[in-house]
Amino acid sequence: MRRSAALTALALLAAACGSSGGGGGPAGGGTFTYAIPADPGILDPAMGVLTVTNTTLSLAYDTLVNLSPDGKVVSGLAEKWDVRPDSVTFTLRKGVTCSDGAPLTPSDVAASVNHIADPATKSPIYGVLVPTGMKAEADDAGGTVTLSMPKPFSFILESARAIFIVCGKGVKDRSLLARSTSGSGPYQLTEAVPSDHYTFKARRDYAWGRQGATAKDVPETVVLKVVPNEQTAANLLVSGSINGAVFFGPDRARLEASPGVGKKVISQGNGQFFYHQGDDRPAHDPAVRKALTQAVNLKELAGIASSNTGRPATGLVLEPRPCQGDSVTGHVPAFDPAAAAAALDAAGWKAGADGVRTKGGQRLTLRLMYATTRGAGVQAAAEYLGAAWKKAGAEVKLNGMIDTKVSESLNATQDWDVAWLPIGVTLPSQLAGFLSGPAAPKGANFAHLSNSRYESLIAKASLVPAAEGCPLWLQSESALFEDADLVPVVENTVLQASKGGTYEMQSGFFVPTSIRLTAGG
Numbered sequence: 001m002r003r004s005a006a007l008t009a010l011a012l013l014a015a016a017c018g019s020s021g022g023g024g025g026p027a028g029g030g031t032f033t034y035a036i037p038a039d040p041g042i043l044d045p046a047m048g049v050l051t052v053t054n055t056t057l058s059l060a061y062d063t064l065v066n067l068s069p070d071g072k073v074v075s076g077l078a079e080k081w082d083v084r085p086d087s088v089t090f091t092l093r094k095g096v097t098c099s100d101g102a103p104l105t106p107s108d109v110a111a112s113v114n115h116i117a118d119p120a121t122k123s124p125i126y127g128v129l130v131p132t133g134m135k136a137e138a139d140d141a142g143g144t145v146t147l148s149m150p151k152p153f154s155f156i157l158e159s160a161r162a163i164f165i166v167c168g169k170g171v172k173d174r175s176l177l178a179r180s181t182s183g184s185g186p187y188q189l190t191e192a193v194p195s196d197h198y199t200f201k202a203r204r205d206y207a208w209g210r211q212g213a214t215a216k217d218v219p220e221t222v223v224l225k226v227v228p229n230e231q232t233a234a235n236l237l238v239s240g241s242i243n244g245a246v247f248f249g250p251d252r253a254r255l256e257a258s259p260g261v262g263k264k265v266i267s268q269g270n271g272q273f274f275y276h277q278g279d280d281r282p283a284h285d286p287a288v289r290k291a292l293t294q295a296v297n298l299k300e301l302a303g304i305a306s307s308n309t310g311r312p313a314t315g316l317v318l319e320p321r322p323c324q325g326d327s328v329t330g331h332v333p334a335f336d337p338a339a340a341a342a343a344l345d346a347a348g349w350k351a352g353a354d355g356v357r358t359k360g361g362q363r364l365t366l367r368l369m370y371a372t373t374r375g376a377g378v379q380a381a382a383e384y385l386g387a388a389w390k391k392a393g394a395e396v397k398l399n400g401m402i403d404t405k406v407s408e409s410l411n412a413t414q415d416w417d418v419a420w421l422p423i424g425v426t427l428p429s430q431l432a433g434f435l436s437g438p439a440a441p442k443g444a445n446f447a448h449l450s451n452s453r454y455e456s457l458i459a460k461a462s463l464v465p466a467a468e469g470c471p472l473w474l475q476s477e478s479a480l481f482e483d484a485d486l487v488p489v490v491e492n493t494v495l496q497a498s499k500g501g502t503y504e505m506q507s508g509f510f511v512p513t514s515i516r517l518t519a520g521g
Contacts, residue, residue, distance in 0.1 A: 030517045032219040032501050035227040035236065035245035039195045044177040045164035046116045046123045051424075051508040054164075056224055058509040059200050060099070061164035061183035064090050064109065064145075065157065066210040067506065071320035073157055074211050077104065077165060077184065085152035085465070088160070091144050093208045098168030099181060099188040106138035106145040108167040113147060115174070116163070127444075128430050129162040131155075152463045154473075155427045158322050162426060184208070186215035186512045187222055198224040206513075213513035219501075222515065237261065243501040243517075248494040249375050252309065255497050262498035266505070267319045269424040271305040271381065271490040274447040276417050278439075281448075282349075282364055283417060289484035291343035292366075293333040295392035296385060302490035305381035310490035316431060316477050318424050318507050323470035327477035328488050340392055349393065357393035365395045369409055370420035372400040378420060381489075385418070410446040419447070422492070426507050428473040432458055435480060447486070453479040 040053040045061055048054050064078045078090035096104040113136035116123040126132065133150045149156055166174075170182025181189040186209065187200035200222040206215035225242060227233040234251035236242040238258055247255055248268065255261050275283035275292070283289045302310055314326040349357040349364050357364040366389055370382045379400065386396040399416065401409070409415050425431055433444040436455050440446040454476050461472035480486055496505065504514035 030219050031221040031223055032503075032515050032517060033223045033225055033242045033244075034503075035233040035242050036224050037226075037228055037230070037233075039226050040198070040224075042178050043181060043189070043192075044174060045112070045166060045183075046121060046125065046174070048164070049124045055505075055508055055510060056198060057164055057181070057183075058185070059187040059222060059224075059512050060181035060185040060189055061166070062096075062185050062208070063163055063165065064160040067158075067161055067320055069320060069506075071322055071324070073161070076161070076210055077109070077208065078160075081157060083157050083465070085463070086150070086156070087146055087148040088157050089144050089146040090160070094143070096184050096208045097205070098184050099203065100168040102168040104165070104167045104184050106140050106143060108171050109145040109165050110136035110138040111171050112136075112165045113163060115166075127433055128425070129159070131159055131429065134159075153429070154462050154464060154466045154469045155322065155429050158427055158466060159429075186218060195226055197226060200224075209513040210511070215513060218513060218515050219517050222512075237497055237499055240500060242499075244496070244498040244503060246494045246496050248309075248492070250307075252495045255495060260499060262502065264496040264498075265309075265493050266496050267311070268492045268494040269318055269422045270313050270316065270488050271302070271310065271378070271420070271422060271492050272313070272486055272488045273385070273418055273420045274486045275484065276414070276419070277448045277450070277485070278414070281417055282362075282366070284448075285347055286483055287343055287347045288349070290333045291340040291347070292389060292392065292394070293484045293487055294336045294340035294343070296388045296487075297335045298332065298487070298489055299335075301381055301384055304384050305377045306490045306492055307375075307377045310492050313488035313491045315474070316423070316425070316488070317428055318426050320506070322427060322466055323473050325470070325474045327474040328481060331478040331481040332487060333482075333484055337392065344393060351393050355390075355393060356395045363395055364393060365397065366417045367397045367399055367415065368418045368420070369399045369401065369406060369416040371403050371406045373403050374420075374422075382420060385420075411440045414440060414446075424508075428477070429458070429462060435485070449480075449485050451479055451483055451485055453483075454485075 036052050038052050040056040045057055048057055063076045065073050065076045068074050077092055077096060079093045080091045082089045092106060098104060113130060113134060115121055116126050116130045117134055131149060131153060135148050137146045166182055167184055168182045170177050176182060179192045186203055186206040188203060189198060190201045191199040202215050202218050202220050204215055230247060230249045230251050233245045234255055237245055256263055275289045277284050313328050315328060344357060348359045352358050368382055368385060370378055382398050386398055389396050423434060435449050437443050437445050439448040457472050457476035457479060461469035501517045504511040
């Protein structure tokens with residue numbers, strides 16, 4: 001996996017916003033306005049690493065398959081598929097057209113995949129959303145396209161639900177995709193004003209959505225309004241100026257108590273922290289990692305980090321998970337300050353006159369890095385961790401910074417010992433490059449992890465069909481927690497709020513055919 005993929009994982013956790021916009025009108029007309037927290041940037045699907053970018057793209061682009069709410073694969077552009085250990089052949093629906101009127105062909109699908117996999121493209125989603133080594137071959141006469149891997153791959157079918165398919169003019173001229181769309185989705189981008197708004201118009205002929213969904217009753221217009229300040233977004237929602245957004249900060253409580261606001265609590269990835277295991281770091285020693293974990297009351301930390309809106313963490317993959325089960329409970333070192341102190345003593349870290357432990361003249365110093373853009377809960381969580389580890393005999397230096405600086409420190413400067421870092425993926429296989437393999441800056445393994453049991457389990461799991469491999473994938477996550485390679489603290493939730501409209505989202509993507517305006521919208 002490419003080193004740039006580490007940035008992808010961090011970016012995929014940016015909170016996605018969903019909404020329906022003001023403008024009024026019955027189903028099938030009017031304007032649905034949706035607040036997004038940042039500008040989506042370049043709109044070429046091959047370069048889409050931020051959640052806000054993929055949220056935007058999901059209005060205009062389709063995927064070969066989709067997932068049902070319970071995680072089952074259902075139809076998309078493909079009406080059926082034939083899965084083999086190292087390949088999957090999709091039969092495309094007939095009558096699908098691109099936004100410019102051109103018919104969708106298997107060659108378009110193959111070009112979308114192969115463009116991402118081409119090293120010259122330098123696509124940051126290659127190795128994450130598109131598995132490393134994947135190739136596509138089209139049979140236009142037969143109406144099929146085959147995705148293949150060099151060896152058996154567990155999630156070869158499931159991986160197709162994250163690949164946006166470019167068609168029409170955009171296939172031949174990718175430069176058109178920077179600020180426009182060329183997809184088969186139910187909406188087409190008609191206006192892009194960076195850092196302000198993006199306007200999409202409905203394609204009324206659209207009739208090939210998931211399981212045959214159409215665009216007959218969706219709003220005529222969807223506007224994505226860039227609203228970086230969550231309090232401003234909340235004010236706009238309450239006043240009816242926008243019809244929806246996702247909230248995770250202090251304004252969430254206000255909206256939950258606000259009459260007339262539609263409310264849905266959804267999962268939004270884990271709050272968790274990693275130990276840097278480089279050769280010169282204290283946490284290189286597994287005994288130190290386990291002791292530092294035992295020194296923290298993770299239940300209290302979970303409440304602080306999530307402002308008491310989270311749920312117990314049960315795994316590393318976003319819902320809906322292809323592998324259901326709890327890989328966390330019983331596998332994380334339990335809170336035991338006395339055992340933590342004894343373990344640090346046994347590892348040779350002795351308390352000095354000032355209370356800070358030392359070993360061989362080196363102080364037990366932990367530089368704790370976290371993103372200041374993740375809200376007050378993460379700041380408070382960092383302070384709580386600092387206090388717990390100081391009590392255990394560590395010297396803790398809190399280092400809060402914006403997301404871009406966190407990414408730089410993870411990969412280039414490596415100036416950290418512990419990082420509060422949520423990573424959001426939809427398949428367990430997408431984690432492998434971050435949790436094993438070449439260490440940063442040569443690879444995406446930013447924490448320098450080397451867990452032989454994890455590597456053995458994922459190697460076995462990757463070679464069998466997804467359902468058969470799920471127990472192994474879950475065991476591989478547990479192996480990481482048992483060695484305190486990373487510590488899952490809490491499953492974060494966000495409030496998906498709406499007013500004057502309804503909509504569904506899945507893993508940061510719109511389900512665009514679900515968007516509706518309601519009375520008073």
